[in-house]
Amino acid sequence: MTDPAQAAKPLTPTGLQSAGELTRRRRISLGTSGAVYVALLVWLAQILGAGGWSVIDVLIFACFALAAPWSVLGVWNALLGLWLLRRGDAMEAVAPFAKAGDLPTPLAVSTAILMTLRNEDPARAFARLETVKASLDATGEGALFSYYVLSDTDDAHVSAREAAAFAAWRARAGADAAKLFYRRRVTNEGFKAGNLRDFCARWGQDHEFMIPLDADSLMSGETILRLVRIGQAHPKLGILQSLVVGAPSQAAFARLFQFGMRHGMRPYTMGGAWWAGDCGPFWGHNALVRIAPFANDCHLPELPGKPPLGGQILSHDQVEAVLMRRAGYEVRVLPIECGSYEDNPPTLLEFTRRDLRWCQGNMQYLKLLRLKDIRPMSRFQLIWAIMMFMGVPAWTAIILLSALKPFDGEDMALFPAASAAGLYCTFLLMYLAPKLAGFIDIALTPGEMTRYGGALRFSAGCLVELAFSFLLGAATTLRTTLFMIGLLFGRSVIWNGQARDAHALSYATAFAGLWPQTLFGVALFVVTGLTAPSLLLWSLPLTLGYVLAVPFAVLTASPTLGRFLARLKLCALPEEIAQPAILKALDATIAQRARHDAPTNPTPARIPA
Numbered sequence: 001m002t003d004p005a006q007a008a009k010p011l012t013p014t015g016l017q018s019a020g021e022l023t024r025r026r027r028i029s030l031g032t033s034g035a036v037y038v039a040l041l042v043w044l045a046q047i048l049g050a051g052g053w054s055v056i057d058v059l060i061f062a063c064f065a066l067a068a069p070w071s072v073l074g075v076w077n078a079l080l081g082l083w084l085l086r087r088g089d090a091m092e093a094v095a096p097f098a099k100a101g102d103l104p105t106p107l108a109v110s111t112a113i114l115m116t117l118r119n120e121d122p123a124r125a126f127a128r129l130e131t132v133k134a135s136l137d138a139t140g141e142g143a144l145f146s147y148y149v150l151s152d153t154d155d156a157h158v159s160a161r162e163a164a165a166f167a168a169w170r171a172r173a174g175a176d177a178a179k180l181f182y183r184r185r186v187t188n189e190g191f192k193a194g195n196l197r198d199f200c201a202r203w204g205q206d207h208e209f210m211i212p213l214d215a216d217s218l219m220s221g222e223t224i225l226r227l228v229r230i231g232q233a234h235p236k237l238g239i240l241q242s243l244v245v246g247a248p249s250q251a252a253f254a255r256l257f258q259f260g261m262r263h264g265m266r267p268y269t270m271g272g273a274w275w276a277g278d279c280g281p282f283w284g285h286n287a288l289v290r291i292a293p294f295a296n297d298c299h300l301p302e303l304p305g306k307p308p309l310g311g312q313i314l315s316h317d318q319v320e321a322v323l324m325r326r327a328g329y330e331v332r333v334l335p336i337e338c339g340s341y342e343d344n345p346p347t348l349l350e351f352t353r354r355d356l357r358w359c360q361g362n363m364q365y366l367k368l369l370r371l372k373d374i375r376p377m378s379r380f381q382l383i384w385a386i387m388m389f390m391g392v393p394a395w396t397a398i399i400l401l402s403a404l405k406p407f408d409g410e411d412m413a414l415f416p417a418a419s420a421a422g423l424y425c426t427f428l429l430m431y432l433a434p435k436l437a438g439f440i441d442i443a444l445t446p447g448e449m450t451r452y453g454g455a456l457r458f459s460a461g462c463l464v465e466l467a468f469s470f471l472l473g474a475a476t477t478l479r480t481t482l483f484m485i486g487l488l489f490g491r492s493v494i495w496n497g498q499a500r501d502a503h504a505l506s507y508a509t510a511f512a513g514l515w516p517q518t519l520f521g522v523a524l525f526v527v528t529g530l531t532a533p534s535l536l537l538w539s540l541p542l543t544l545g546y547v548l549a550v551p552f553a554v555l556t557a558s559p560t561l562g563r564f565l566a567r568l569k570l571c572a573l574p575e576e577i578a579q580p581a582i583l584k585a586l587d588a589t590i591a592q593r594a595r596h597d598a599p600t601n602p603t604p605a606r607i608p609a
Contacts, residue, residue: 012278013236013330016096025275026377033069033076040068040423047420054408060401067394070387071430078437080274081267085441091336094273097240098334100233101226107144109208109232112291113224116195118152118188119497120215122165125149127593128218130169131586133176135221142176145224148203150195151184158497159184192284193300193316200295207291208232214285216500218247220339220582227288227334238329239321240288241281242340243269247583248576251346251502252565253556257472258344259571260465262337263438270335278330279377284317286340290329294320297327303367308360308492315361318385319368322378326371339582341575346502348472348553349513352479357493359389359480393481399542403524406531421538428541431473432466451574461571471552474545478517505557507550514549521546 010019044064048057084090091098113136115129129147136142149166153159166182173180181203190197196212204210209231211224219242227240243265246258273280298320303310313319321331345351365382406412429436439462442448452458483491511518524543528536536543545552555561565571575583 013328014097014234014278015236016234017277022275022277025277029073029076029080029275033073036075037068037072040072040426041065043419043423047416047423050416051410051412051414054410056401056405056408060398060405063394063397063401067391067398070384070391071427071433073384074268075430075433077268077271078264078434079267079271081269081271081434082437082441084270084274085267086444090270094270094335095332097230097234097237097332098336101230101334103229103233105229105233107141107225107228107232109228110144110146110206111209111211111224111228111288112146112148112199112203112207113211113213114148114150114196114199115213115215115217116150116152116192117162117215117497118192119155119158120153121497121500122158122161123593124500125215126165126169127586127589128216129213131582131589132213132219132221132224134585134589135219135582136224137221139221139225141221141225146179146207147181148199149182150199151182152188152192152195153184153497154188190300190312191314191316193313193320197295197299200291204291204295210289210291210294212285212287212289214342215497216343217244217285218341218582218586219286220580223339226338230334231288231290234330236329237332238290238293238324238327239280239282239331241283241331241333242286242288243333243335243337244283244286244340244342245337246344246573247341248573248579249343249346249502250559250562250566252558252562253348253351254344254346254502255562255565255571256465256468256556257351259461259573260435260469261344262573263442264434265438266335266337267437267441268434269333273333273335276333276377276381278332279325279375279381280321280331280333281381282317282321282324282331284320286342293324293327293329298323301368301371303364305367306490308487308490309364309367313361313364314493315358315364315385318381319365322368322371322374322382325378326374339580341583343500345498346500347505347557348475348549349505349510350499351472352476352513353493354498355476355480356483359392359483360487360493362386362389363484363487389480389484392477393484396477396481399539400524402535402539403528403531424538432469435466435469451577453569453572453577457569457572465571468556470541471545471548474521474543475514475517475549475552478520478546479514482516502559502562503557504559505554507554510550510553510557514553517546517549521549 011017012019012022041064044061048061084094113129113132115125117125129149133142133145133147136145149162151159151162153162162184163182166180170177170180183202185195185198188194199210209228211219211227213219223242227242231237231240245262245265246254249255249258300313300316300319303313305311325331345354362385365386368382369379442452442458449455449458452461521543525536525547528539569576
């Protein structure tokens with residue numbers, strides 16, 4: 001018999017969790033993180049104020065206060081996530097909806113699989129979408145899925161190749177050709193969000209759900225069925241985001257990056273889901289979206305003013321999550337690895353290009369903080385997305401100001417160097433906390449290191465990735481800092497295709513994109529080396545990446561290094577050690593298309609006006 005007192009407690013829209021329990025979790029998380037944050041500020045104040053407060057001291061303190069929250073909450077999510085991952089009942093506490101996906105419930109709803117394109121390699125994209133369809137068909141539930149290629153391509157050559165690739169696919173599809181659609185917009189209005197909105201207006205009424213995919217996305221049929229079953233079982237679930245992991249890559253940069261990213265994301269996402277609950281994240285792809293509330297209630301507002309911070313919203317996904325929750329539907333993440341993949345940028349330059357677009361989009365959220373009637377947790381999600389990038393120039397400023405500290409006229413003999421070193425080391429650990437938590441989780445789970453090539457390879461991979469992450473951090477943070485300064489003067493990025501396959505970089509190309517890092521690093525090394533050589537040595541984990549940015553970019557883009565790492569299985573992913581069926585099928589599709597570029601008499605592509 002149900003406890004009347006328990007039944008009277010308000011629940012989240014799906015009825016799966018107590019709203020009061022989630023509020024309690026949020027208070028614990030923010031309270032704990034807030035206490036750590038204040039303790040760090042007090043610690044820093046004692047260090048900086050030991051010889052009196054100079055202008056440089058005040059600036060360092062202010063920058064630290066701005067930069068620290070992201071790292072502090074990251075540590076909490078990582079430690080909480082590690083604790084949850086070590087528990088046997090974590091999914092019941094974090095994602096009680098997930099068990100509906102494990103039931104053999106017949107599907108009774110129609111789902112659209114969407115792939116959005118803009119000046120991408122058509123052969124590459126279509127191979128992935130065809131593989132997804134074949135995987136779904138193999139489950140026996142393929143009849144309830146339709147496939148839409150939604151193009152915003154404005155390059156005539158690429159659009160012609162898209163149309164030809166679609167025509168060839170329809171010719172191969174036989175009776176299923178009626179479930180395949182291709183549409184190219186003349187304009188890129190609203191960017192990707194506008195592309196999805198156009199789909200909803202044209203075809204949204206034909207389907208209950210949609211699953212947006214990027215050009216590099218890949219999802220197994222079993223994973224998609226799991227998401228749809230969960231959505232079908234819970235009518236008040238508006239968005240269900242899968243945990244997306246990087247697919248094996250021949251590019252050294254992508255290989256190293258995704259090894260660390262995978263281990264950091266696993267505990268971080270689990271910990272964040274514990275207290276974000278029904279106001280979870282949406283990353284814009286590899287997610288189940290309920291079309292009706294999305295179409296009716298998730299219209300993105302036009303921001304006041306001109307770009308870069310006004311006009312159309314670049315980073316649409318988290319705003320749509322906020323609006324979906326405002327409409328009375330839950331936004332959840334399935335915080336486990338489950339056959340949902342993406343490709344990571346193959347070079348440092350491609351990585352920073354993507355990061356700058358995200359940076360500009362997240363900064364636009366400053367104009368959305370006063371959205372009416374949104375949940376407090378949703379408003380916090382917007383603030384948190386802003387803080388992700390606001391802290392970057394603050395950290396860069398701290399590094400610069402620390403080099404100038406000997407010039408502030410204070411007696412350095414009074415400076416508490418041991419305490420400063422302790423705070424510095426503490427923050428290095430905090431910076432690495434999500435990855436370290438992920439590494440520890442694998443090491444403590446029997447048999448898990450075998451999935452990564454064995455204990456020796458896994459341990460070596462962890463060390464290599466940690467060194468990589470420090471070099472990457474310096475190169476990317478300065479570029480982001482300069483870009484954010486440019487935003488104040490109207491600098492903007494454009495939404496365009498990305499280079500997703502491994503390719504080499506010349507020194508000239510790398511220098512053209514990374515000379516500011518080199519110049520900044522050399523100046524920093526000269527000043528610090530002359531005034532405080534010991535500080536220079538201590539700072540190397542954070543500053544070496546500046547002077548090495550150009551060779552680092554060239555080396556990590558080298559196909560030779562990529563082949564070398566693959567041969568050693570260093571920083572290997574489980575999917576490389578034991579390739580799952582969906583990745584085998586993708587390789588087979590790519591090989592087949594390479595042998596047969598197009599059928600003899602393709603059916604003409606259907607391109608609605």
